[in-house]
Amino acid sequence: MNKLCQLLNIQNEDDLFESITNTFKEKITQWDYFVNWKKVLANIAPIEKELHLLNFLIGKDDIETEVFNLIKEYPKIVKTFPVLIAIRELSVDVLIDTSDFIYKKYNFNCEITDEICIDLTEFFIHSGLADLIKSKHVTNFVDYVLGVEVGLDSNGRKNRGGSLMEAIVEKYVQETCEEMDIAYIPQATTSKIKDTWGIEIQVDKSSRQLDFAINKNGQLYFIECNFYGGGGSKLKSTATEYVKMHETWNAQNIFFIWITDGAGWKTALKPLREYFDKTDFLLNLEMLKNGVLKEIPQYNGL
Template sequence: MNKLCNLLNLKNEDELFDKIKHSFKEKITKWDYFVNWLKVFSNIKPIEKELNLLNFLIGKEDIEKEAFDLIKQYPEVVKAFPTLIAIREKSVDILIDTKKFIYKNYSFTRKKLTDEECKELAYFVVNSGIGEILRDKKVKNLVDYATGIEVGLDSNGRKNRGGTLMESLVEEFVADTCQNLGLQYLAQATSKKIKQHWGLDVIVDKSSRQLDFAINKNGKLFFIECNFYGGGGSKLKSTATEYIEMNRYWNKQGIEFIWITDGAGWKSTLKPLREYFDKADYLLNLEMLKNNILTEILK
């Protein structure tokens, strides 16, 4: 019988699994989920001067000529171009001949530009659409515009922030539990860190292996991995399959493995979760952490 059944005084594993699947959280959104403002403004600061120089072009009729003159006098302004078109790359290849598939490369890193390169970059301003919004005064300040672009680009990081949020939530419980029980833990634990801090040897399956948390109970290790899935998909199945093997691998070394997962995504992907549950000792969710089950496991 699953070890958690005994800890929770449940009759059988089916009752335990029902308890898990009926208590998944829909959301774990916190204030810092929406926008990483520190990152947004740190990306704007290095190009703020260049954006203010480019403000000169707002309202100009002959944008291409004015852009050429500005780039020739202040070639550093081109380093702001990627942000203006909402990309992270420092150069782009534009398909200019669809018959022969000929590309034109535009680089935004050169500090010295020839007249021909200034002309090409002015042409880029016009044809990328930047010229039109400047000429027609559709933006009033490029620093403000670029800040909006950075907010939009930062929204792509929300998927990763979901994982970070889960880790921060779990760490609150891990830290409190370890403090109450007089145990030590490491976040983002590697075999090297475990050896350095605790003098314990761990054989890893790959050199890059990093555990969300490792807990040391008088020389016995507990490894924790955590994740949150707001939506379904193949990732959930592959994670469950990977963790079945991970659980077996750590158990062979006498290490207990605890998987803490949550999210509405599991409601439509229960089969692989059940497969893990049937082959491992510890499957927890946030509701179980709230009810101090981690303390019961570690006592």
């Protein structure tokens, strides 16, 4: 019988799995999920002066001449060009001839010669930035880039979702360890575990980093956690990977606890059930709320 069933005194594994999957949370959105304002403002700070210089172009008629002269006099404004078109790269290759597939490279991090100045003026014009200025929709480039940075930052929401899950789980890990007077390490690696507790472990890959490691009198418990708001192939591959991870830790007398949640699992119940059937501890946030994590290190039946 599944160890979790023994722990919770549940005779039917189907009932336990159904209970887990029926209590998945739809979302764990918190205030710091939407925008990482600290990062956004930090990205603007190094180029704020140059953005103010670009404001000189607003209202000008001969944009091409003014851009050339501005680059010539203040070459550092070029470092603002990537973010103006919402990219992070320091150079771009543009296909300028589709017949012979000829590309032209525009480098935003080089010495500004007259030839480069002409090229970068060309980039500014043909990328649509000149038309944007003429349209009078931009009245301040600092404000404009603030909006661009917010948009670019939205790409990091997937990672923030994972960080939010770790933060929520750590609250329960910390409470459990404080209540039981045992130690834990967040973002645990082999070196951290050895340096802190003097315990050597074998890992399946050198870069392995565990979300949490708990030590109760030399008995280790490893925790991985994640949240999937949407479906996809990642869920199946994660479940498969974690079965192997369980086997790796189990062979070293280490208990592996996987805490996962999210409505995305509704689309991947089969691989999740395979993990459940082959391993010991599959928990979700509702179970943490109900104190299940605190029961695991105390269960003598293990």
